[in-house]
Amino acid sequence: xxxxxxxxxxxxxxxxxxxxxISYTFLPVFHELQLTSAxxxxxxxxxxxxxxxxxxxxxxxxxxxxxxxxxxxxxxFNQVTGINIHIASPIVCCVCIFYTSLGGLKAVVWTDVLQxxxxxxxxxLVIIKGSFMVGGVQEVxxxxxxxxxxxxxxxxxxxxxxxxxxxxxxxxxxxWIGNIAxxxxxxxxxxxxxxxxxxxxxxxxxxxxxxxxxFICGYSGLVAFAKYHDxxxxxxxxALAKDQLLPLLVMDVMAEWNGMPGIFVxxxxxxxxxxxxxxxNSMAAVVLEDFWKPFFKKLTPMQxxxxxxxxxxxxxVICVECVKRRFDWSYVSLxxxxxxxxxxxxxxxxxxxxxxxxxxxxxxx
Numbered sequence: 001x002x003x004x005x006x007x008x009x010x011x012x013x014x015x016x017x018x019x020x021x022i023s024y025t026f027l028p029v030f031h032e033l034q035l036t037s038a039x040x041x042x043x044x045x046x047x048x049x050x051x052x053x054x055x056x057x058x059x060x061x062x063x064x065x066x067x068x069x070x071x072x073x074x075x076x077f078n079q080v081t082g083i084n085i086h087i088a089s090p091i092v093c094c095v096c097i098f099y100t101s102l103g104g105l106k107a108v109v110w111t112d113v114l115q116x117x118x119x120x121x122x123x124x125l126v127i128i129k130g131s132f133m134v135g136g137v138q139e140v141x142x143x144x145x146x147x148x149x150x151x152x153x154x155x156x157x158x159x160x161x162x163x164x165x166x167x168x169x170x171x172x173x174x175x176w177i178g179n180i181a182x183x184x185x186x187x188x189x190x191x192x193x194x195x196x197x198x199x200x201x202x203x204x205x206x207x208x209x210x211x212x213x214x215f216i217c218g219y220s221g222l223v224a225f226a227k228y229h230d231x232x233x234x235x236x237x238x239a240l241a242k243d244q245l246l247p248l249l250v251m252d253v254m255a256e257w258n259g260m261p262g263i264f265v266x267x268x269x270x271x272x273x274x275x276x277x278x279x280x281n282s283m284a285a286v287v288l289e290d291f292w293k294p295f296f297k298k299l300t301p302m303q304x305x306x307x308x309x310x311x312x313x314x315x316x317v318i319c320v321e322c323v324k325r326r327f328d329w330s331y332v333s334l335x336x337x338x339x340x341x342x343x344x345x346x347x348x349x350x351x352x353x354x355x356x357x358x359x360x361x362x363x364x365x
Contacts, residue, residue, distance in 0.1 A: 004343050005151045007163030018180055019207045020274050023200045027182045031196045039184065048294055050064025055290035058184055062279050067322035069279070075274040076247040077265055089323045092272060092337055097316040100277045116274065118285045122267025125260065130223040130253045143226040185282040223247045284311040
């Protein structure tokens, strides 16, 4: 919101459409089949090769996404404490690998509950204190309105427009479907519930959480802009990247309260650990169900545990190494959305499409 305004909030239209589509199309089919891996459906509908291809795309997506998940809290930690990013990121990953490999899905779900409470509590404290420092909610909205930060999506057919009404409605619908309906990380949670009604309620509960988080994060951007509207921290080098603006705001408005910057950092780390543990756990499930069981001998329970925990550790280490590479992290959210689009597009096509057989060629239409 600080940089591009409020147009992104309208992507909630896509989240709402996604909830309807998943509840009445994807969930009934997946729940009736009682699948452990969402990509088992591809083998039932097509063949084993398509299933493996979908699983590979999912793993590629996670390997592009998880380093971002590790990098963002390390960046916030660096802004608040000055500790080097490459020192903080391995610590984050090691903690997550430990409890994910030992506790499995149950540990992931329960830690997610606690982490969500900490994350949202920290953000609410930041926006309340920030609003009072600026002069109240009305002053926050007034400053953003006068500088055209509060805006609606453009009614333009220009495909290069960052936030047009078409990209935040139609485009975001496909984004959310790709990120939820054909994503092992999310479907694994919905399918873990015994009844279809419970799974549907979980989807709508997820939508409610998304709406709350988008509005909280969006308003925090408005508070940051109202605070720095006459002195851009990026121009004055108070922040080296856009993703350090919120930690800077926290240090400015909450440094006088002992422990409050630490609560904010805990909230950021909670969000990261939640996503990281979910990704590593679903990666382990995909490797076991889609790469091992169809091609190799059946494992004993002990061997299964060893394999799953090894996958979590190996991919966690790879993610830490990816953070150390000298990538351009200037546009974290854009990189994240692009990684979803690259992998999810093909998976949506295979799940929703129909295979037409041609000589020596299988085409998904």
